[in-house]
Amino acid sequence: MVEVEVRNVNKTFGNFKASDNVSFEIERGKLIGLLGPSGSGKTTILRMIAGLETPDSGEIYIGGRKVNDLPPGERGIGFLFQSYALFKHMTVFENIAFGLTVQKKSKEEIKSRVEELAELIGLKNFTRRYPLQLSGGQRQRVAFARALAPNPELLLLDEPFAAIDAKVRQELRGWLKKTIHQLGITAIFVTHDQDEAVEVADEIIITNRGRVEQAGVPIEIYQSPKTPFVAKFIGESVQVPDYTIFKGFEGYEQHEGILRPEFLEIGATIEEMPQPMPVTTERGIVRGTYFRGSTIQIDIEVKGQLLRGFRGLEQPPLHEGDLAFVFIHKIYGFDGDKTQVIENAAKFRESVII
Amino acid sequence: MRESIWLRRFLIFLAATFLFVMLIMPLILVVKEALAKGFEVYFKALTDEFALKALYLTVEATILAIALNTIFGLASAWLLTKFDFRGKTFLGSLIDLPFAISPVIAGLFFIMLFGRMSPLYPILQEYDVAIVFAIPGIILATVFVTFPFITRELVPVMESQGRSEEEAAATFGASGWTIFRRVTLPNIKWALGYGIILCSARAMGEFGAVSVVSGHIRGKTNTLPLHIEILYNEYNFTAAFAVASVLVMLAIFVLILRNVVEYYSKDIEREEVVEPSADLKVGVANG
Amino acid sequence: MFGKNDVIPGRRLTFGITLTFVSLFLFIPLCAFVLFASGMGIEKFWSAVTDWRNVHAYGVSFFCALVAGLINAMFGLVIAWVLVRYDFRGKKIMDALIDLPFALPTAVAGIALTTLYAQNGLLGQFFYSVGIESAFSPMGITIALVFVGIPFVARSVQPVLKDLDPQLEEAANLFGTGNWTIFSRIILPELVSPLLTGFALAFARGIGEYGSVVFIAGNMPYETEIAPLMIMTKLEQFDYQSAAAIAIVMMCLSLAILLGIHGWQSRQLKRIGGVVSA
Numbered sequence: 036m037v038e039v040e041v042r043n044v045n046k047t048f049g050n051f052k053a054s055d056n057v058s059f060e061i062e063r064g065k066l067i068g069l070l071g072p073s074g075s076g077k078t079t080i081l082r083m084i085a086g087l088e089t090p091d092s093g094e095i096y097i098g099g100r101k102v103n104d105l106p107p108g109e110r111g112i113g114f115l116f117q118s119y120a121l122f123k124h125m126t127v128f129e130n131i132a133f134g135l136t137v138q139k140k141s142k143e144e145i146k147s148r149v150e151e152l153a154e155l156i157g158l159k160n161f162t163r164r165y166p167l168q169l170s171g172g173q174r175q176r177v178a179f180a181r182a183l184a185p186n187p188e189l190l191l192l193d194e195p196f197a198a199i200d201a202k203v204r205q206e207l208r209g210w211l212k213k214t215i216h217q218l219g220i221t222a223i224f225v226t227h228d229q230d231e232a233v234e235v236a237d238e239i240i241i242t243n244r245g246r247v248e249q250a251g252v253p254i255e256i257y258q259s260p261k262t263p264f265v266a267k268f269i270g271e272s273v274q275v276p277d278y279t280i281f282k283g284f285e286g287y288e289q290h291e292g293i294l295r296p297e298f299l300e301i302g303a304t305i306e307e308m309p310q311p312m313p314v315t316t317e318r319g320i321v322r323g324t325y326f327r328g329s330t331i332q333i334d335i336e337v338k339g340q341l342l343r344g345f346r347g348l349e350q351p352p353l354h355e356g357d358l359a360f361v362f363i364h365k366i367y368g369f370d371g372d373k374t375q376v377i378e379n380a381a382k383f384r385e386s387v388i389i
Numbered sequence: 390m391r392e393s394i395w396l397r398r399f400l401i402f403l404a405a406t407f408l409f410v411m412l413i414m415p416l417i418l419v420v421k422e423a424l425a426k427g428f429e430v431y432f433k434a435l436t437d438e439f440a441l442k443a444l445y446l447t448v449e450a451t452i453l454a455i456a457l458n459t460i461f462g463l464a465s466a467w468l469l470t471k472f473d474f475r476g477k478t479f480l481g482s483l484i485d486l487p488f489a490i491s492p493v494i495a496g497l498f499f500i501m502l503f504g505r506m507s508p509l510y511p512i513l514q515e516y517d518v519a520i521v522f523a524i525p526g527i528i529l530a531t532v533f534v535t536f537p538f539i540t541r542e543l544v545p546v547m548e549s550q551g552r553s554e555e556e557a558a559a560t561f562g563a564s565g566w567t568i569f570r571r572v573t574l575p576n577i578k579w580a581l582g583y584g585i586i587l588c589s590a591r592a593m594g595e596f597g598a599v600s601v602v603s604g605h606i607r608g609k610t611n612t613l614p615l616h617i618e619i620l621y622n623e624y625n626f627t628a629a630f631a632v633a634s635v636l637v638m639l640a641i642f643v644l645i646l647r648n649v650v651e652y653y654s655k656d657i658e659r660e661e662v663v664e665p666s667a668d669l670k671v672g673v674a675n676g
Numbered sequence: 677m678f679g680k681n682d683v684i685p686g687r688r689l690t691f692g693i694t695l696t697f698v699s700l701f702l703f704i705p706l707c708a709f710v711l712f713a714s715g716m717g718i719e720k721f722w723s724a725v726t727d728w729r730n731v732h733a734y735g736v737s738f739f740c741a742l743v744a745g746l747i748n749a750m751f752g753l754v755i756a757w758v759l760v761r762y763d764f765r766g767k768k769i770m771d772a773l774i775d776l777p778f779a780l781p782t783a784v785a786g787i788a789l790t791t792l793y794a795q796n797g798l799l800g801q802f803f804y805s806v807g808i809e810s811a812f813s814p815m816g817i818t819i820a821l822v823f824v825g826i827p828f829v830a831r832s833v834q835p836v837l838k839d840l841d842p843q844l845e846e847a848a849n850l851f852g853t854g855n856w857t858i859f860s861r862i863i864l865p866e867l868v869s870p871l872l873t874g875f876a877l878a879f880a881r882g883i884g885e886y887g888s889v890v891f892i893a894g895n896m897p898y899e900t901e902i903a904p905l906m907i908m909t910k911l912e913q914f915d916y917q918s919a920a921a922i923a924i925v926m927m928c929l930s931l932a933i934l935l936g937i938h939g940w941q942s943r944q945l946k947r948i949g950g951v952v953s954a
């Protein structure tokens with residue numbers, strides 16, 4: 036069942052197009068990540084769904100109801116602001132209770148709901164504090180509880196982890212995912228961190244320059260990026276101006292593409308290679324090696340082009356200046372504003388076009 | 390740069406002497422002259438019928454100016470900081486206009502509007518409404534000269550607070566009044582207090598504008614400053630200074646109040662600085 | 677301006693209130709004045725503006741306000757310097773005291789200063805004994821204007837001085853630069869802008885000031901009459917047209933000062949911006 040539908044939405048600020056014909060659907064109960072570079076219009080989309088901004092054209096549906104003309108308070112949403120926007124002069128209790136007091140709920144009802152939520156966010160003993168007396172992570176959770184208090188159908192979170200340090204962020208991510216699934220509500224969260232999106236979201240919507248580039252489950256986006264932007268934006272990549280110079284990729288009309296490190300096999304000797312044949316294996320010179328924790332990153336020059344790949348820690352080490360062998364499994368080739376996956380001809384003898 | 394101790398002392402001495410001569414000595418003089426003929430004369434001057442009437446009118450004009458300017462200040466600051474519209478800068482400058490205009494000219498404006506050569510004059514005559522040379526004129530002139538005070542104090546504070554707290558409240562369906570009372574007002578209360586203090590100080594001391602529109606009718610259209618002028622021009626110095634001493638006390642009270650307000654508002658800021666993360670402030674500009 | 681899609685409520689209400697107040701207390705009075713002044717006729721206007729007694733009054737207002745502004749610029753700088761950089765007893769009181777001219781009714785200041793600087797006054801004795809007329813003279817007017825202008829310069833220099841980057845000075849110290857050089861080459865340039873702002877505000881205020889000046893001025897024609905007083909005089913003679921004409925000259929004068937300073941500052945800002953980006 037579709038919980039949120041955004042249909043052909045446009046929004047300009049002055050003459051800047053912040054949303055360009057944005058359309059997508061979100062199913063009930065899903066946790067969606069809205070991912071894109073800074074200024075790509077993520078916040079704008081979220082604010083339009085919340086009713087904090089009005090689209091110039093297009094429709095927005097929440098729970099099957101067109102909400103374009105509904106004020107934010109009547110859309111059944113909870114909104115978590117990028118900066119939390121906690122009420123500075125109210126205690127944690129009053130902050131969480133705000134939505135309920137506006138709805139004129141009874142005192143007992145408010146008290147039990149706030150206590151329940153304080154328990155949920157693990158701040159049961161902090162309800163008398165003011166936001167300024169809390170840490171960033173605690174504030175984030177208070178803002179979360181405040182948004183949840185009136186039982187919204189849909190939760191909108193704008194960069195919920197942006198202002199929190201790395202370690203706490205890691206904890207909160209897991210906590211958020213668990214809590215939202217536990218509550219069974221639909222949620223959209225904005226982020227410009229792809230690791231965060233991949234880790235937390237059930238599905239990802241990728242935005243760029245006000246447009247939706249691609250939407251889907253993380254693995255699908257990763258394995259078959261539809262546009263050059265998505266291919267470049269997701270995962271690590273090296274762009275090559277002409278991939279037809281490499282063995283196994285000759286004869287294509289388009290030349291531009293990108294390579295992910297995991298598309299490369301790097302061997303110190305020819306025997307290490309999966310297909311130890313000189314016809315399919317490139318030779319290159321190691322230009323740099325970097326210890327990356329669980330792997331070693333190798334920057335290697337092949338036919339004047341600097342490529343990047345990984346090697347395991349247990350494999351024989353390579354050093355700068357060493358000669359090494361490279362096998363390229365596949366390449367994401369660009370075709371206008373589309374991307375196609377091109378496998379090495381040596382593997383399949385034909386390319387797979389998606 | 391480390392100045393020699395003598396230069397430091399000299400500079401402190403210079404500043405202190407200047408302020409002593411220019412500010413303290415006049416204050417002392419007022420008290421001294423007021424009590425020159427003893428307490429009895431002093432109290433008599435203060436309880437004089439006309440002095441009391443002038444005090445009454447001053448209080449009346451001040452309270453009205455505060456009330457009107459508070460309503461206006463809150464409304465205009467809300468309008469200028471919570472919404473975008475064309476002509477916003479122009480409106481802001483218009484509100485500041487009274488700062489750039491001599492109070493005497495401000496008084497002149499109201500004479501032109503309601504006085505004898507005004508097209509409104511015959512109408513006012515017909516209904517027997519007196520504005521110029523009467524109490525309404527004094528109140529109008531007082532409001533005019535204090536017009537920008539509260540707006541000026543509120544706008545920068547509300548601007549720096551941003552709109553996100555109000556927007557957050559709106560997502561819960563809170564009404565405008567609830568948002569104002571529960572979210573905005575607690576954030577601006579010190580600035581509002583400060584604006585009211587400035588406004589009242591100016592209102593009770595206004596001379597030029599009020600002088601133009603008052604008509605100097607003793608016991609009827611005289612405020613305390615105008616009453617002082619009359620007493621002084623009648624060479625009744627002791628009485629003039631006696632009345633002045635009341636205003637001196639009010640001024641000192643205003644200064645103390647001002648510092649108290651500043652202390653408390655700083656106190657809140659300090660609390661914020663101590664906290665490690667400044668994200669509440671950083672996030673304000675988020676669109 | 678309709679705002680039917682506003683998230684935060686109250687646009688119509690606050691717009692209504694603001695517009696009502698602005699029209700009632702600012703716009704309509706201003707229009708009445710403009711209407712009246714424009715109906716005056718250029719000849720009458722010109723003869724009132726160029727009346728020698730009036731011209732003299734503008735001159736007195738202008739020069740006394742100018743001198744008072746300069747004196748305040750000097751002492752305002754010293755006061756701000758002392759308050760920001762030094763610690764001494766009574767500092768808090770000094771800091772609070774600076775705002776007294778904002779809080780004290782001008783009429784009170786006027787009579788107090790007059791008594792103080794008159795021939796038999798506490799301070800006037802000294803001046804008169806060496807042949808200086810410290811009251812009922814341009815000097816008296818200047819003293820009153822110094823009083824009302826004290827807070828402007830000090831209050832605009834103070835925050836800038838506080839925020840001055842101490843590293844600049846430390847860097848200069850490393851080169852063994854002398855105190856005077858540091859002050860004149862590093863600190864003073866930063867203070868020019870707030871000094872000027874404070875000076876302009878004090879200057880503009882001085883031109884329009886009435887309450888504190890009338891008592892000490894003496895109000896002798898062609899000598900110590902100030903422009904606002906001329907307006908009062910004309911009003912008492914029911915010569916509204918002359919009053920309006922003088923008011924127009926004064927408003928132009930204040931406007932020119934404020935705009936001039938504003939223009940100078942934005943040019944200055946551009947120049948600094950240019951240096952940084954170069």
Ligand SMILES: Nc1ncnc2c1ncn2[C@@H]1O[C@H](COP(=O)(O)OP(=O)(O)OP(=O)(O)O)[C@@H](O)[C@H]1O
Pocket residue numbers: 048049051052053071072073074075076077078079080227676
């Ligand atoms: N109220 C506004 N007025 C004018 N321009 C705006 C406004 N809000 C957003 N924009 C512009 O629209 C574009 C998209 O803004 P948006 O805040 O949606 O980006 P974002 O993807 O959330 O970026 P970030 O990751 O930095 O938060 C930006 O270029 C921004 O400058």
Ligand SMILES: [Mg+2]
Pocket residue numbers: 077078079117193
């Ligand atoms: Mg954003």
